[in-house]
Amino acid sequence: MVGDGAEQHADSPMRVVIRISRFLPKPERPRRHSNPFAKDDAKQEPAFPRRKRQRGKQWVQDYPMRVHPQDTILNCLLSIKRDSDPTLAFRYSCGHGMCGSDAVSINGTPTLLCTATVGEWAKTPVPLSSGNEFRHTGVTTGSVDASIPVTTSDAGPASPAGADESLAAPGNDDGGDAGPDRIIELAPLPGFPVQRDLIADIDPMLEQIKRMKPYLQAKGLLATKADGAVDVFEYLQRPEQLHRYELLSNCIACGVCEGSCPVYAGGEAFIGPAALIMSSRFINDSRDGATDQRLDDIRQADGIAACQSVRACSRHCPKGIDVGEEMWRLVERSGGAQG
Incomplete structure (x- = not known):
């Protein structure tokens, strides 16, 4: 270089x-006004x-x-x-x-x-x-x-x-x-x-990340003390629990891994490494209670099964995440790539 x-x-x-x-x-052509009395038969976006x-x-x-x-x-x-x-x-x-x-x-x-x-x-x-x-x-x-x-x-x-x-x-x-x-x-x-x-236009990547529900879904059990106050110490994590997802939480959704991936950049039906990294961040979080659902989501045909393990996604991550290695861990965690 x-x-x-x-x-x-x-x-x-x-x-x-x-x-x-x-x-x-x-410049885009102006859209024609549709018939206000016509039936709305717009198809759902795939x-x-x-x-x-x-x-x-x-x-x-x-x-x-x-x-x-x-x-x-x-x-x-x-x-x-x-x-x-x-x-x-x-x-x-x-x-x-x-x-x-x-x-x-x-x-x-x-x-x-x-x-x-x-x-x-x-x-x-x-x-x-x-x-x-x-x-x-x-x-x-x-x-x-x-x-x-x-x-x-x-x-x-x-x-x-x-x-x-x-x-x-x-x-x-x-x-x-x-x-x-x-x-x-x-x-x-x-x-x-x-x-x-x-x-x-990175909106397609952001939509795929949104599809993975990138937020903590707690187990719904609220720990309280004898006086009824919330026991915040019940939600503390050990250092080894934090270590499992701490680096993954640094993902800034820049799209570098997606642009490097020959499957995603090639236009194939692949949700992309950015969305899978975001999902893995919560799969590895001990506080999250939706692990099974998240694993089911990444087992879809355009999920981890579409990853071909080229590992080009790891080469230039600005946050130092080994994206390719994380993809392989997801394959193991989800029971292998599904055809």
Whole structure:
């Protein structure tokens, strides 16, 4: 992931091109008014709705920049939106890896924008076989270093007038290092419908999590003292009981595991690892009284049985959860994958 020579100058600015897969949705047609006297025969939504094909304009756009290796990619996008292209759309909230709202695909790997640094993800472009030219496609803002040939793969909307020239021609300020800019490729999170640019619609994942009833369902027995007051000490847990689910409770529903899963991202009928992790968090909670029902829920055809144990979901969890191992434990707990 680290570009050649990036580790040698950890504090010095480096030339990068932020290459973004952009998407502008096609405006929806206004719905026709239905007959108010007609019978409402709308069918119930299926548990796993079919993903709709997105319609709109797609193109690739390059943003040359000079940044420090320790700068986060989120900061790069904020700089682009503030100084160069206000039309760029992406999602973020806390900016510290706590909310999970800024998950995207970086160089083909799902991860969080706010925790990914330029030095970690910048890569040298692959040279073409014809000579010393490099693959460097897309529409760019401002002018580009003349030493780097640029070709347009798909013409998108024109760049806004008055684009900040400080983001372009990164070698003009102090000469820069020799060779081409390093590339960071950004795309929406795989496996989800795209709303615009880097913003993915994660509602399908949230609906699947909601389906698993991600809240404590107590056994209904309220312990009381002799005077009728609630005995709160009856609900304390031993450290080993807390340890069984404590790490699972750190899940921030960012969707990185779902975007990494070839089954979920491939469009198969699979509830997804995020919903199963949320269910496992309560299955392992000694205070929860709905374990049997939860196990029945994950035994459905699109539940744990659809998991193919690829374990790609474990590679980049920002909270350090071994999602693949937890999936295997659920298989054992539920009596094995059901056909």
